[in-house]
Amino acid sequence: IIKNLRAFSKQETVQQVRVDVGAVIASVLELTQTRRTAMGVTLRYDPPENAVWVRGGEVRLAQVFVNLVSNALDAMESSDDRQLKITIDQSSKIAVSIEDTGPGITAPEQVFDPFYSTKDVGAAKGVGLGLSISYAIVQSIGGEIRAHNAASGACFAVILWPMEQDRAA
Secondary structure, eight states: OHHHHHHHHTTOOOOOEEEEHHHHHHHHHHHHHHHHHHHTOEEEEOOOSSOOEEEEOHHHHHHHHHHHHHHHHHHTTTOSSOEEEEEEEOSSSEEEEEEEOSSOOSOTTTTTSTTOOSSOOSTTSOOSOHHHHHHHHHHHTTOEEEEEEETTEEEEEEEEOBOOHHHHO
């Protein structure tokens, strides 16, 4: 983790390897399970049957998805209906979408700006760097991250490049 943080802070390139994004999502869901259960969140996720290989770094991608899931949980704290929907679209690129049933995004054009936050500032709140750092991580591996309001809340999509076995070798 320290190696990745140092590389990120120095804007160094981290070696991109073949990562199973389905396994990364599984570990993120395991990390957030206690909180999701305590909040009564319904998870809507059909994990892929086979590995979904993308170009990136496992630790960095986990950081991004933990941040997105945590933000979704934060957004749903005052919602009566708490649903977290995760989808993995395997079209030309790989798109992982995380959608919540919170109030949505007030200023979608600003969510990736450093220090922009809708949370109260404080010890257990936010300083507005999570999405900015996530944006930089995804960009550093050649991907994209987008945010928009969905029918029932916010949706964040992380678009990644697929990586086949022969390209990894």
